[in-house]
Amino acid sequence: MTVTDFASLRAAVIDDAILSTDYFAETGTYLPKEGEARSVIVNARFKLDTNYTDEGDEETVETLQVLVKRNSTDGIDRPMIGDRFLRSEARDPSQRPFMFSGEIAAEIGTTHYKLIFWRHTETGRGAGQS
Amino acid sequence: MQLNDRQQTAANVLWLAAGKPQWRNLYKHAIAEADSETVDAILERGTGHVTAEQADAFIRTRDPIAAGFVAAAEAAAEEPAEEPAEEPAPKRKRKTKKE
Numbered sequence: 537m538t539v540t541d542f543a544s545l546r547a548a549v550i551d552d553a554i555l556s557t558d559y560f561a562e563t564g565t566y567l568p569k570e571g572e573a574r575s576v577i578v579n580a581r582f583k584l585d586t587n588y589t590d591e592g593d594e595e596t597v598e599t600l601q602v603l604v605k606r607n608s609t610d611g612i613d614r615p616m617i618g619d620r621f622l623r624s625e626a627r628d629p630s631q632r633p634f635m636f637s638g639e640i641a642a643e644i645g646t647t648h649y650k651l652i653f654w655r656h657t658e659t660g661r662g663a664g665q666s
Numbered sequence: 667m668q669l670n671d672r673q674q675t676a677a678n679v680l681w682l683a684a685g686k687p688q689w690r691n692l693y694k695h696a697i698a699e700a701d702s703e704t705v706d707a708i709l710e711r712g713t714g715h716v717t718a719e720q721a722d723a724f725i726r727t728r729d730p731i732a733a734g735f736v737a738a739a740e741a742a743a744e745e746p747a748e749e750p751a752e753e754p755a756p757k758r759k760r761k762t763k764k765e
Contacts, residue, residue, distance in 0.1 A: 614699075615692065617726045638725070640691035643667060652688070 547647045554579050554603065555648075562624060567633060569618035577610045579603040580623065585654075594660040600634045600653040601641060612651065615640065621653045673697045676708040683713075684721035693721075696728055704730040711735075 555561045555577055566576040581601040588594055602621060605611030612619075620633035634653035641650040669677065677697040681690050697705065707730065708716065724733035 615695070616728070617692075637688060638686060638692050639688035640695070643691065646667070649691075 543645050547645060550603070550644065550648055551605075555605065562627060564624060565622040566612055567620040567622060568614075569616050575610065576604060576612060576621075578621075592661075595656055596658040596660075598634070598655050598657055599637075602651045602653055603644075603648060604651060605648055606646065611648075615651055667691070667694050667698060669694060669698060672705055672709060673700075676700075676705045679708055679711070679713050679716055680721045680724060683716040683718055684725065685718055689725060692725060696725055699728060700730065704735055707735040 553559050557563060557577060561577050561579045563575055563577055564580070565573050567573045579602070583599045583601065585597045585599050586594060587597055600621065600623075607613055615636055617636060617638050619636040621636070622628075622631065622633045625631060632655055634655045637652045637654050639652040641652050643649045674694075674697075677690075677693040680697070681693045684693070720733045720735070724730065724735070727733070730736040
């Protein structure tokens with residue numbers, strides 16, 4: 537492949553290394569709000585966050601930052617509120633899907649972007665309750 | 667994502683109305699899909715006149731009719747250009763004391 541500019545070089549590195557299942561990527565199941573579930577290749581970063589709501593609740597949120605191609609074959613072309621993402625059983629034995637948060641954290645040219653999925657695990661409400 | 671000035675403004679109007687900072691880029695994607703009629707309808711309303719419910723409905727459905735944008739634009743287009751003459755308000759009669 538002949539790389540002629542930075543954008544092409546960046547896309548090639550992402551596709552050949554970061555989104556390669558031989559290196560850093562994984563295959564998961566994308567469950568769109570509209571349409572059928574399908575396999576997608578993503579580079580996922582897991583993070584545990586704590587949110588404090590206006591009502592005084594403390595929420596523990598598992599966040600998944602997903603780098604993915606913008607297409608309808610092995611990527612996600614039309615992210616919508618209500619979409620879900622399920623990691624493979626080997627990586628996530630609980631098999632609870634993550635919900636699309638609505639946040640597109642970064643757009644990498646026109647070929648890739650980073651989407652934020654999350655799921656709530658625990659909500660603490662006041663002393664003695666959980 | 668490249669949007670023209672009108673699309674960018676419409677996306678900002680919706681984003682401000684929604685009150686969800688993390689949805690900024692998602693609104694750009696939604697507006698990029700929308701037709702010019704929808705963009706015009708959002709801009710006609712402008713900031714402060716799009717409700718959070720409308721912005722929320724639009725981002726969830728991508729449907730300008732469900733969000734109430736297009737229907738409102740059509741209704742505005744059907745209105746006659748000249749405003750109908752207002753009926754004169756009835757004059758109040760001042761009570762006079764009988765002498």
